[in-house]
Amino acid sequence: MTAFRGPHSGIVTERYDVIIIGTGAGGGTLAHTLASSGKKILLLERGDFLPRDMDNWNPEPVFVDGKYISHDTWYDADGQPFQPQVHYYVGGATKMYGAALYRLRPADFGEIKHMDGISPAWPLSYDEFEPWYTRAEWLYQVHGAHGEDPTEGHWSRQYPWPAVSHEPRIQQLASDLQAGGYQPFHAPCGILLDEARRPASTCIRCAWCDGYPCLVHAKSDAETIAVRPVMDLPTVTLLTGAEVLSLETGSGGRVVTGVVVSRGGQREVYQGDIVALAAGAANSARILLRSASDEHPDGLANGSGQVGRNYMFHNSKAMVALGKERNDTVYQKTLAVNDFYLAGDGREWPLGNIQMLGKSNAEAMKGEEPKLTKLAPHWSLAEVAAHAVDLWLTTEDLPKPRNRVTVDRDGNVHLAYSQTNDAEAAGLYKEVKTMLNHVGMASHHILDKNYYMKMNVALAGVAHQSGTCRFGTDPATSVLDVNCRAHEVDNLYVVDTSFFPSIGAVNPALTAMANAIRVGEHLTGRLG
Template identity: 45%
Template sequence: MTDYDLVIVGTGIGGGTLAWALRDCGARILLIERGDFLPREPENWNPTAVFSDHRYKARETWETPSGRCFKPGLHYCVGGNSKVYGAALTRFREEDFNTLEHKDGSSPNWPVSYDELEPYYCRAEKLYRVHGNTGDDPTEAPRSQGYPHNAVPHEPQIDRLADSFRKQGLNPFHLPLGIDLGNQCLRCHTCDGFPCRVHAKSDAEICAVRPAIDSPNVSLWTNSRAQRVVVHNDAVHALEVDCGGERKTIQAGTYVLSCGAVNSAALLLRSDGIPNASGMIGRNYMVHNNSALMAVRPWELNTTTFQKTLSINDWYLGENEWPWPMGNLQMIGKVQASMLKSARPNTPLPMLKYLANRSIEWWVMSEDLPDPKNHVSLTSEGRIRIHWQPNNPAAHRQLLKRARRMLHRAGYPVIFSQPMGIETNSHQCGTLKMGNDPATSVLDPYCKMHGLSNLRVVDASFFPSSGAMNPALTIAAQALRVAEQMIKSFP
């Protein structure tokens, strides 16, 4: 038995940010992480090691209802998925917090407004060193402060591309990014999808967990996997943890889960006595409708190194021809031929090299809608099962159509697109949605579980809707907001 004031399970953006915010509040805090520190080694930047050998991916399989096994896109290490993320740190639009009508349904409002979250977005942007230009993006919500750092400049070919989009009447903007520009960041071509070997990416380990564990009040157990929470009456009484084969029971005043939206729901489903009046634990799983798009200009080499600086939101909320939300377009890190090989094993490498040397790459991201039928469950052996039927596909098709048209007009005649499947769960959210009413939601607006006095969940499982923007900054902002409320309850 070990006693703490607070136990936080998971050291990703949610758990790591919360620990950082509470590090000096006087509470004795224990962070529990099932993985270890991700090593700094040459393989960090080796596309074959990262994308073909999946060196840093979780060695775990999940399954579909039909029993097909797949490897989820998860990273069990200090910092969680943010160790390999693209560091696009965007706020949700103001409209994302309200009810939004889509072609195929309705995206619900949040119990927290944009205005309430805005000050915490500002703090999260400082913590994660976000670079951006205020006023660049036509859909940008009001900001009380500018970005802490100027936008990462485009390289020449991306600048030209932005110009071409402007000539088409579009409003391209600099994608807000969390990197240590001007200091350690080399603006290399192994950022998005790779761990940063020089620790210049603003991930949860670097920006939150390491500074948190510098505090004498905060301890970190790595290689320690929370198995279940033990509930007595209306409170969590203990947490059972597997520490490298040894079972430990931890007691704390307050417990916070931040294992990622699927794993937090699974942990609760594995535990006995969890109140679930709404029946929503594990339900409303969302991941966005995503496609990768590769546009090739056969007569010109793409010499860009750091490509992920440009984004388009002109169709985010719809337009005259299609008055429903369509989503966001953003460039991704420069794809290399060896990264394509795992997706296209039958295409000869020289052909992939030819294409990758002449292509630019985009992420096409549309909102998917909460549907209780899309959910997380456990098999009889305790394995995670994902029930997922993508919805709202028309919006995504419309966005893809516009992305193709814009790129054709910019001089890219050859365009390939690849829809993402169930394995691409990087933007997972919604499985423990927050709301004011315990009859329809799992968490309250400060992420405290309805019906339990001392349990909170601060990963993206609290999202009532997925928006069509990258989730990490919103997770961080809410963790800072929750921390502020929690501080009041500590001595």
């Protein structure tokens, strides 16, 4: 450890073995993996700890007021400002996530033909990645049942916890689907729960999980699972309120020599042997693009021109299906269906994944769909919510170079994006309607017709952002090598969802966590 004077700031700081930027699924998990090495680690987090108070569980501040969403302004392709749904806290987006912790399917690691183009192959196979998935599932205490879903790959170890039991309404749905020839399976859930002592239905409000922070820290998020257990170690330093602005490189441009930070109104520069960027797909690209220099005129590590490109975020739909029966489920996210995930069985194209959402309520409906629900009285929304079965449909979004993050002269994020695979997403929606009709939900509707409320996620819903620094073997077409090290910079790694060459049609966090463990083990070896 050596003290040094920052090149521009005049602030004395220390030298670290590893500097990790961001504490979410990627950065937090990397810190946890490296902590046992005894190396000196600095975690730089732009946000603070998410305050724990009753608002955490209150749909009004969470969904209507957007209390936990950052005040960032980003701009679309036409230069129109919008507020992205990003969350800057220790734990990153996982503080709000639904903790549905899926593995990509083996087919996702290969090339897949879609209606709108090709989902490219990864430079690693599923089998090579599998051990890291297992490590991540055990670290994040995932509940599930490997072996139920025919689309999943092999697993070297069963989940650490049995699948969370379906509550009665969801069990009924599962049985009806099975009787109808479908293959529902228990969804993998990252929840800190021992059902032998306490069923999920007693979780009360925190069991809504999706979109809510957990006041009692019973959700397997990156703060609770990865950062808190290591942050008091003498070798780990966590600085909150530390926004990384850019990275400096020495002459030749092959080594990051300084991490430039804005903290408490001061500009500080930190030095580390290894710098691991994990600020989220858009912000990691932003930092690299803001770090242009003579050696890297188009942005750091961007000789390929790929930094910021191939932005993906899934083609998703939230859907509320109504049945005659009440749905008093508390923890609803226990069931999923992958029957339409792959092409085949008469389907020309892969359509995607169907899973449950956190249970809806009137306030959340208002927050999510203000236009649609504006005129509806609260009692009517409450009645709808009481009968609602909430579904989340995900179709793969393809990496297109035109879908990209750029920065303007002031360093603001511009996001140019047009969705892919709309026809496949429509195909999945149609299959779900057929499926629900088949299990009798349509004939037990409370309205006078077969009623589904459907919401399309707009550009601001960047929850599943990924793909802006893809990994690969060819420096001409990828930003990172197979170990997620920048092809052009010896000590720079990117370990958030930026590295995804394709996103598949399941939630991304477990893959980011597994990859962070993989990269962490590589770094442990590299650092000796």
